[in-house]
Amino acid sequence: MITLENVSHEWDDFSLKNVSFSVNKGEHFIILGPTAAGKTLILETIAGFYVPRTGKILLNGKDITHIPPEKRNIGFVYQDYSLFPHMNVKENVAFGLKMQKLPKTEVEAKVQEIMDSMGISYLQNRLPSTLSGGEQQRVALARSLVIDPEILLLDEPLSALDPRTRESLREELKRIHEVRNTTTIHVTHDQDEALALADRIGVIMDGELVQVDEPYRVFNEPVTEEIATFVGVENVIQGKIISNEDGVVVVDTGKYQIRALSNLQKGEVNVFIRPENIILSKGKLESSARNSISGKISRISQLGATFRIYMNNDLSALVTKQAIEELGLKVGEKVYASFKATAIHLIKR
Amino acid sequence: MATKKALTGVKRHSLSLIFLFVGSLLILFTILTLFNMIFRQIVFDTEGLLEAAADPEVIDAIVLTLYCSFLATVIAAILGTPLAYVLARHDFLGKTVVESVIDVPVVIPHSVAGIALYALFMSRSPVGGAFSNIGVVFEDSMWGIVVAMLFVSAPFYVNAAREGFQSINPRLERVARTLGASQWKSFYKITLPLSVRHLFSGAVMAWARGISEFGAVIMIAFYPMIAPVLIFYRFTTHGLAGSQPIAVLLILICIGIFILLRTSSKYWEKKR
Numbered sequence: 111m112i113t114l115e116n117v118s119h120e121w122d123d124f125s126l127k128n129v130s131f132s133v134n135k136g137e138h139f140i141i142l143g144p145t146a147a148g149k150t151l152i153l154e155t156i157a158g159f160y161v162p163r164t165g166k167i168l169l170n171g172k173d174i175t176h177i178p179p180e181k182r183n184i185g186f187v188y189q190d191y192s193l194f195p196h197m198n199v200k201e202n203v204a205f206g207l208k209m210q211k212l213p214k215t216e217v218e219a220k221v222q223e224i225m226d227s228m229g230i231s232y233l234q235n236r237l238p239s240t241l242s243g244g245e246q247q248r249v250a251l252a253r254s255l256v257i258d259p260e261i262l263l264l265d266e267p268l269s270a271l272d273p274r275t276r277e278s279l280r281e282e283l284k285r286i287h288e289v290r291n292t293t294t295i296h297v298t299h300d301q302d303e304a305l306a307l308a309d310r311i312g313v314i315m316d317g318e319l320v321q322v323d324e325p326y327r328v329f330n331e332p333v334t335e336e337i338a339t340f341v342g343v344e345n346v347i348q349g350k351i352i353s354n355e356d357g358v359v360v361v362d363t364g365k366y367q368i369r370a371l372s373n374l375q376k377g378e379v380n381v382f383i384r385p386e387n388i389i390l391s392k393g394k395l396e397s398s399a400r401n402s403i404s405g406k407i408s409r410i411s412q413l414g415a416t417f418r419i420y421m422n423n424d425l426s427a428l429v430t431k432q433a434i435e436e437l438g439l440k441v442g443e444k445v446y447a448s449f450k451a452t453a454i455h456l457i458k459r
Numbered sequence: 460m461a462t463k464k465a466l467t468g469v470k471r472h473s474l475s476l477i478f479l480f481v482g483s484l485l486i487l488f489t490i491l492t493l494f495n496m497i498f499r500q501i502v503f504d505t506e507g508l509l510e511a512a513a514d515p516e517v518i519d520a521i522v523l524t525l526y527c528s529f530l531a532t533v534i535a536a537i538l539g540t541p542l543a544y545v546l547a548r549h550d551f552l553g554k555t556v557v558e559s560v561i562d563v564p565v566v567i568p569h570s571v572a573g574i575a576l577y578a579l580f581m582s583r584s585p586v587g588g589a590f591s592n593i594g595v596v597f598e599d600s601m602w603g604i605v606v607a608m609l610f611v612s613a614p615f616y617v618n619a620a621r622e623g624f625q626s627i628n629p630r631l632e633r634v635a636r637t638l639g640a641s642q643w644k645s646f647y648k649i650t651l652p653l654s655v656r657h658l659f660s661g662a663v664m665a666w667a668r669g670i671s672e673f674g675a676v677i678m679i680a681f682y683p684m685i686a687p688v689l690i691f692y693r694f695t696t697h698g699l700a701g702s703q704p705i706a707v708l709l710i711l712i713c714i715g716i717f718i719l720l721r722t723s724s725k726y727w728e729k730k731r
Contacts, residue, residue: 157637179636180644186637192630196652205648206638257638 111135112156112261112293117165119155124148125317126155126162133261133295133310138287140308141297141319142328144340148317149297150189153263156295157184169260180209185254185292189266191246193238199249200225200234206257224256227289228282244275248282255290264296268303280306301341305329305380306457313337326380330424338413345383347424348459351376358451365423369400370454378459385418387453388427391446392437400451407443410434421447493710500707504700511704517689521709524685525716527601528669531608535616535665540658543617544650547624565614573678576607580679603680608669616665623657624650659724663717670713 113132119125129152133139143149155162158179167175174182193202203225207217225231228248238246247267254262267283268276284307287294298304304311305325312322313332321333329346332338349363354375361368361381368381389395394402405423412418417434420426425447429439439445469476500508511517546558564572580587580597587597597603627650635645651658673687681688686709694702 154633157633159633159636178641179633180639180641182637183639184637186634188630188634190628190630192628192634194631194635194649194653205635205640209639209644253634253638259637 111170112295113166113168114156115166115168117155117162117167119151119160119162119164121151121160124151126152127317128165129314129317129319130165131312131319131322133293135293136291137309138294138296138307139310139312140304141295141312141314142301142304142308142341143297143299143314145299149299149314150265152314153186153265153295153297156261157186157263158182183257183260185257185259185262187247187250187254187262187264187267189270191238191243191250193241193246193249193253195238198235198237199230199241202238202249203253203256205253210257220256224252228252228286242275243271244279247271247279251283251286255286255292259292262292262294264294266298266300267296269298269300283307301329301344302457305346306459313340315340342384345381345385345388345425347381347383348378349381350378359456361456363424366403368403368454369451370456371451372456374456374458380457380459382455382457383425383449383453385426385428387449388425389448390419390427390429390433390437390439391448392444394446395448397448398450399448401454402446402448404444404446407439407441407445410439410441419445421445423447496703497707497710500703504704507700507704508707511708516684517686517705517708520684520686520689520705521712523601523604523683524670524687524709525712527604527685528608528612528666528672530605531612531669532616532662532666534605534609535613536658536662539613539617540620543620544624544646546617547621548629561614561617563614564611569611569672569674570678572610573607573675576603576610576675577679580606597679599680599682601680601683604676604683604685607675607679608672611672611675612665612668615668616661619661619664620654620658623654623661626657627653656724659720663720667713667717670709 111132111134113130115130117126117129126148131139141149141152151160154160156167158174158177161176165175166173169182169184194205197205200221204217204221207220212220222231225234228251230245230248230252233241233245233249238249241249251267264283268279271279280303286292287307296307308325310322311325311328313320313328315336321328321337323331326346326348328337329341329344332341347363347368349361349368351359351372351374352362352367353360354372357371357373359370359372359374361370361379363381370381389399394404403423403425405421405425407419408422409420410417411420413428416428416430418426418428419434419439427447433439437445542561546554577598578584580590580603582588582591582596582598590597590602595602597606631649631653632645635649636642640648671687673691676685677688677691684692686705690702690705690709693705
């Protein structure tokens with residue numbers, strides 16, 4: 111378990127202001143924030159390259175604020191992977207174990223084991239410059255995991271990859287986490303990544319940690335308008351796939367069922383629906399929309415020119431002032447929220 | 460039709476073509492100067508060249524030049540590598556001043572440098588006096604040659620080394636630290652191997668610069684004679700015929716050594 115207590119530090123173009131959070135053992139914690147110079151600096155502070163001006167960092171209850179990086183046992187994977195260009199894949203992976211001065215046979219065995227499990231054994235004699243982005247990322251992960259770190263720090267691990275590789279590596283990260291259960295702190299600006307992988311999300315804005323919550327709460331109940339704008343005011347509903355027939359999936363949310371298009375076959379999912387894709391009506395609609403869910407309006411809030419209508423069915427819709435007047439929408443009113451199966455985005459949880 | 464096409468082609472590339480022509484004049488100037496001397500010497504006065512090669516005074520001067528410059532380069536590397544690393548990795552108040560100081564020897568006249576060195580290192584001065592107490596004398600000695608060469612050649616090494624260190628992403632060192640390497644270990648295992656090519660070429664440049672030094676050296680140590688001093692001496696006493704063979708010999712030896720170093724470093728790199 112790692113804890114930051116009131117950590118503040120200033121750099122030339124970024125500062126951390128009183129950042130406090132704890133990451134539990136085995137947790138995958140994601141720091142989500144807009145693209146900016148700062149997120150890498152948080153990780154570098156945790157890794158020990160900066161001593162914060164004020165505040166403390168505790169690892170398993172022990173104050174490590176002033177302990178040098180090499181004595182922290184914290185693994186680091188940079189966005190650009192930072193593989194040692196003069197060493198081949200195997201030497202890269204073995205580096206940490208060699209620093210521990212382990213016997214040669216033990217180094218060899220551990221290196222082979224991790225390379226096998228990451229599916230990179232066939233690359234072992236290649237130099238980093240000959241590898242693709244995805245391959246480099248696997249090597250960087252293997253290199254940091256082989257020392258069995260107390261904490262694994264991931265700096266935008268997927269953002270430099272092409273979309274297909276990104277998807278497969280996201281699954282890989284998930285699998286690794288499930289197998290090894292390494293406590294992970296992961297920074298990203300990508301919301302899909304955060305939702306797919308995070309146990310909890312900390313939203314950072316202008317150097318301040320503004321919300322720490324479970325993923326669906328960050329997206330459904332952002333505590334400030336700034337966060338809402340950043341996360342894009344999505345509806346996120348948790349559910350479970352109960353069937354998939356020819357790509358049409360039925361997701362059970364506990365309260366109702368949603369039809370969506372996906373090639374996922376089963377499992378827990380996050381269902382995304384953008385509020386602007388939801389149509390509100392007083393009666394059930396006869397339309398091509400596959401979903402029409404009833405609910406009562408619980409709250410109406412203004413967002414610039416539009417209004418966001420919150421319902422007690424965990425959905426919210428964006429409508430214009432004119433629509434509110436014409437339909438006579440007010441709190442307590444019963445409405446139907448309709449949306450097409452194609453407007454839904456499913457992400458495996 | 461074809462000529463018209465060719466013409467428009469010439470027109471389209473006119474800038475490159477003119478630049479290429481003007482640029483080749485400069486190259487030609489260098490080649491012609493050296494080649495003229497070497498060619499004439501070898502073809503028209505082979506005997507003179509062989510005579511010079513057999514002259515112990517000439518051989519001694521050349522060996523002394525190579526050796527002193529080598530010592531100066533070693534000192535530049537020992538003192539300059541840490542300096543270059545600090546300049547590459549850290550920002551501090553007065554850094555630009557330090558960087559300018561490093562470059563000063565390149566821009567001041569070398570006879571001026573020689574006078575300044577002499578004033579500092581002569582036995583009558585406090586610094587020179589302190590050294591002479593431990594038996595190191597600079598006036599008309601090998602050490603005088605070495606400090607003069609060091610003064611003029613150190614910037615070449617430091618600048619090359621700094622560029623080398625700057626070209627290495629500090630993240631590599633940081634990752635090494637997270638993997639358990641101390642600062643020293645990560646310097647030794649990551650930074651040094653990755654910058655060795657820059658350090659090596661910096662050393663070769665510094666060495667070459669040391670060999671070519673004349674102005675600063677004669678002010679502090681006319682004797683023992685290094686090759687450039689001997690060449691100057693023979694030129695003033697024996698004229699072109701007496702000095703050119705030594706000059707050609709020195710240039711051939713230097714070119715030979717540089718080619719050897721270049722190819723060996725390339726081979727070394729390939730092997731890795």
